[in-house]
Amino acid sequence: MILSIGLAVGFLAVMTLFLALLLVFAERRILNYGPCTLDINDGKKTLVVNGGSTLLSSLANNDIFIPSACGGRGSCAYCKVQVFEGGGMIGPVEEPYLSPEDIKENVRLSCQVKVRQDIKLAIPEELFLxxxxxxxxxxxxxxxxxxxxxxxxxxxxxxxxxxxxxxxxxxxxxxxxxxxxxxxxxxxxxxxxxxxxxxxxxxxxxxxxxxxxxxxxxxxxxxxxxxxxGEFQLTDTKAPAVFLAGGSGMAPIWSILREMRERGDNRKAFYFFSGRNQDDLFFTKELFALEKELPNFKYVPCLTREDANSNWQGERGRIPAVLPKYIPDAKPFEAYLCGSSSLIDACVDALRQHGIQEPNIYYDKFE
Amino acid sequence: MEDAANLTGLAPVMLIFISAAFTDNILLTRFLGMCSVLGVSKKVDTSLGLGAAVIFVTTCTSGLNYLVYRYLLVPLELEYLRLIVFIVVIAAFVQFVEMVVERISEGLYNALGIFLPLITVNCAILGVSLFMLGTPYNFLQTLAYGAGAGAGWALAIGIIGGIREKINEQALPRGLAGPGITLIIIGIMSLAFVGFSGMIRI
The missing domain is CATH 2.40.30.10 (Translation factors)
Structure with missing residues (x-):
C-alpha cells in the first residue's frame, strides 16, 4: 500500500520534473537569439540587447520608454514605432491596429515585435527625452x-x-x-x-x-x-479656445489653464466640464476664481442628471446642447477635448455642426 | 461492413483514420472540444488554423501517450495515473512545439502558434488519448486514430466557421447570438453525421 503510493507519487514527481527540465532547457537553447543590435533613427543611437524579448521591453531596459497603456498586451496601440528591418512579419495580434498607411510606413506595435535579429527602427525624437x-x-x-x-x-x-x-x-x-x-x-x-x-x-x-x-x-x-x-497641448496661435472635459479629463486642461494664468495668456477661452451632478464637480472654486484673473476665460460646468429641485444655478444638460448658447459660431475657435471617447465623439459632432474647422480640433481620449 | 482491426497492411490504418474522422467524429458524436469551437469558430480561416493545430497535436500526443502508457505506466502498474500523466505530457508537448515553431518559422507561428496555448487544455485532445486506450491498436494505428480524430474535429469546426460566416448574427434574437446559435448548428450537424454511423465498425 505505502509502496504503491510512494511509487505513484515518485513517478509523477520524476515525470513532471523531467518534462519541466526539458522545457527549461529547450527554452534556453531554442529561444536564445544571442546579442542583437538595435539601430534607432538611422544610427542616432545603437543598442546591443539580448534577443528573445519584445522590442518594447528591450528599449525600456535601455531607458527608452515607448508609451504603452496596456502593458504590452497589444490592445492599446500606443507603442507604435517604425521598424524597417528585422521586425519579421506582422502578427495577428497587431494587425487590427495597423491601418493600410501604417503598414506602408512600416509601423509596428513594439510590444508585439520580438527581437530575434538586428533591427532598424525609428521612434519620435521626443521619446529620447x-x-x-x-x-x-x-x-x-x-x-x-x-x-x-x-x-x-x-x-x-x-x-x-x-x-x-x-x-x-x-x-x-x-x-x-x-x-x-x-x-x-x-x-x-x-x-x-x-x-x-x-x-x-x-x-x-x-x-x-x-x-x-x-x-x-x-x-x-x-x-x-x-x-x-503626448502631443496634446495649447497651440501658439491667439485663436479663441474652447476646452471640453469630463471626469479625470480635467487633468491636462487644469494644467493648461494654470499655465495660461502664469503666462498671462488672456486669449478668449471657454471651459465646459461635464458631470452627472454636483458631486462630480471639483476645482470649482479655483476655476471660478480663475475667471477673475483671466478676464476672457469662462468656466461652464454642465450637469446632466442634477436633481431638478436642487440649488444648482449653472447649466443643466449635455455639453453639445449647452455649447451653442455660449458659442453660436465656432468657426474661429480651436477646441481641446479630453475625457471618455463617448463624450469626445458627441462634442466633436456638435462642434462640427457649429462650423469649427476640423484641423483645429485636438483631443486626448481616455479609453 | 469491415472489421478494421482484423485487416493487415495499410488498409486498417486508412479505415481507422476515416472512421475516427467521420463515424466517430469527436466533436459531433462525443461533444468534446466544445469550448474552443464556441470561442473561435467565427471565421473560416481562424477555424481552419485552429483545426490544423488540433490535427497536429492530437496525432503527436496520441502517439506519445501510447508510448508512455505502454512502456511506462503498464509495466509499473500505474495505469490509474493515466489521466494526470496524459495531461502533463500534452501540456509539455504543446509548450515545446510552440517554442520550436516560434524559432523555425514565423509564418507558421503566426498561423498556428497563437492557437497552441488555446488547445493545451482542450478536452478533445485528452479525449483522443483516453479513447485510444480502449482500442487494440498498435502504434501506427494509434497515430492514424489521433490524426483522424483531429481531422474530424477540424472538419467540423471548419464547417461551423463557414456556416457562422454566412449567418447574419445581427438578425438573430439577442439571446441566440454567439454560443446559442453555434450550439444549434452543432446539433443539426451532428444529426447529419448520424448518417455515417455504422458504416465502419472499429
Missing amino acids: AKRFRGKLLHKRNLTYDIVELRIALIEPESIEFVAGQYIQLESPEYAGRDAVMRAYSISSVPSDDRHVEVIIRKVPEGICTTWVFEHLKENQEVFLSGPF
Whole structure:
C-alpha cells in the first residue's frame, strides 16, 4: 500500500520534473537569439540587447520608454514605432491596429515585435527625452467620490521638463496576484513646478492600476513613472479656445489653464466640464476664481442628471446642447477635448455642426 | 461492413483514420472540444488554423501517450495515473512545439502558434488519448486514430466557421447570438453525421 503510493507519487514527481527540465532547457537553447543590435533613427543611437524579448521591453531596459497603456498586451496601440528591418512579419495580434498607411510606413506595435535579429527602427525624437522617474507620493487627496489627485515629488531624476497637456505613465507594481502594469495619466500640475508631478485618477472598477492607487498606494510610498509623452497641448496661435472635459479629463486642461494664468495668456477661452451632478464637480472654486484673473476665460460646468429641485444655478444638460448658447459660431475657435471617447465623439459632432474647422480640433481620449 | 482491426497492411490504418474522422467524429458524436469551437469558430480561416493545430497535436500526443502508457505506466502498474500523466505530457508537448515553431518559422507561428496555448487544455485532445486506450491498436494505428480524430474535429469546426460566416448574427434574437446559435448548428450537424454511423465498425 505505502509502496504503491510512494511509487505513484515518485513517478509523477520524476515525470513532471523531467518534462519541466526539458522545457527549461529547450527554452534556453531554442529561444536564445544571442546579442542583437538595435539601430534607432538611422544610427542616432545603437543598442546591443539580448534577443528573445519584445522590442518594447528591450528599449525600456535601455531607458527608452515607448508609451504603452496596456502593458504590452497589444490592445492599446500606443507603442507604435517604425521598424524597417528585422521586425519579421506582422502578427495577428497587431494587425487590427495597423491601418493600410501604417503598414506602408512600416509601423509596428513594439510590444508585439520580438527581437530575434538586428533591427532598424525609428521612434519620435521626443521619446529620447522621456525618462523614468523615481518619486515619492506626497499626498493622495479625494477630489470627488471616485477621483483622487496624486502629488508626487520627483527624487531621481529630480526635475521634469514637459509641456502642459502631456501625460506620464504610472507604474503599478505587482500586488495581490495582479500583474505589474503601466497606465497613462495626464499631468495636472504646471510645468514651472518641475520637481513635482500631479495626476488626477478616476477609479475604474476592476482596473489594475486604479485599484492599486485607490486601495494600496500610501502616502510617502515610492512610485515609478515615465514620461513625458503626448502631443496634446495649447497651440501658439491667439485663436479663441474652447476646452471640453469630463471626469479625470480635467487633468491636462487644469494644467493648461494654470499655465495660461502664469503666462498671462488672456486669449478668449471657454471651459465646459461635464458631470452627472454636483458631486462630480471639483476645482470649482479655483476655476471660478480663475475667471477673475483671466478676464476672457469662462468656466461652464454642465450637469446632466442634477436633481431638478436642487440649488444648482449653472447649466443643466449635455455639453453639445449647452455649447451653442455660449458659442453660436465656432468657426474661429480651436477646441481641446479630453475625457471618455463617448463624450469626445458627441462634442466633436456638435462642434462640427457649429462650423469649427476640423484641423483645429485636438483631443486626448481616455479609453 | 469491415472489421478494421482484423485487416493487415495499410488498409486498417486508412479505415481507422476515416472512421475516427467521420463515424466517430469527436466533436459531433462525443461533444468534446466544445469550448474552443464556441470561442473561435467565427471565421473560416481562424477555424481552419485552429483545426490544423488540433490535427497536429492530437496525432503527436496520441502517439506519445501510447508510448508512455505502454512502456511506462503498464509495466509499473500505474495505469490509474493515466489521466494526470496524459495531461502533463500534452501540456509539455504543446509548450515545446510552440517554442520550436516560434524559432523555425514565423509564418507558421503566426498561423498556428497563437492557437497552441488555446488547445493545451482542450478536452478533445485528452479525449483522443483516453479513447485510444480502449482500442487494440498498435502504434501506427494509434497515430492514424489521433490524426483522424483531429481531422474530424477540424472538419467540423471548419464547417461551423463557414456556416457562422454566412449567418447574419445581427438578425438573430439577442439571446441566440454567439454560443446559442453555434450550439444549434452543432446539433443539426451532428444529426447529419448520424448518417455515417455504422458504416465502419472499429
